[in-house]
Amino acid sequence: MKVLKLFIFAFICCGVTEAQETQVDFNNPLGLKMETEYASNNEEISDILSFEGIDYLKLKFSDEKLKGKSYKLTVKEIWNGKVKSESVVVDSKTLGVKQFETINDSVLSFKVISKLTSDNQLKMTFKFPRFGITKKFDAIKSDDYSLRNLADESDLEIGYNKAFYLLAYILPYEREDGSKSWCQVGSSGDDIEKWGEEYGIKHYLLFEMKFE
Structure with a gap:
């Protein structure tokens, strides 16, 4: 079951781990840069x-080329190595508010806040400057889910007019000795839809971004 809620809100929230900030441009000839905090x-x-x-x-x-662009964030739900569903998290062109349809500045910023709920769902809020969206996704009962920035960890290319992998909400890879690793998965390259088969990951969410 998925629940989608579009709402206008404002709140202050701080992070969950030691502060870290990286800037990624991947030598992108189109000039699009991404900063992650x-x-x-x-x-x-x-x-x-x-x-x-x-x-x-x-x-x-x-x-500068972001001005006038629309943006779209989609998610694939992957169970046991298979894509079971794909849906839209946000499409600026279909929000129903004309001033939200395209980016009116050279910057687009947003926050992602997420957790596993008591009824075994991944609750995620995507907070944009003027609106927010909350979605829920079915999950397994595990405290090991971790939100990862794939474009950062796997050094993936970002750009315009073509969807690129951005985030994953994943379970860890479990080694034979019982230890767990998220980084080994998150930095394993761009064959991301095969993680379930390659690493034996039962479930994860894969998010793609597109500017056009």
């Missing part, structure tokens, strides 16, 4: 959110 430098709030199992991520795309 993980969590907050407020250690106490970070500790609380980590204890509650909340992931928090800030994304910022910048380029």
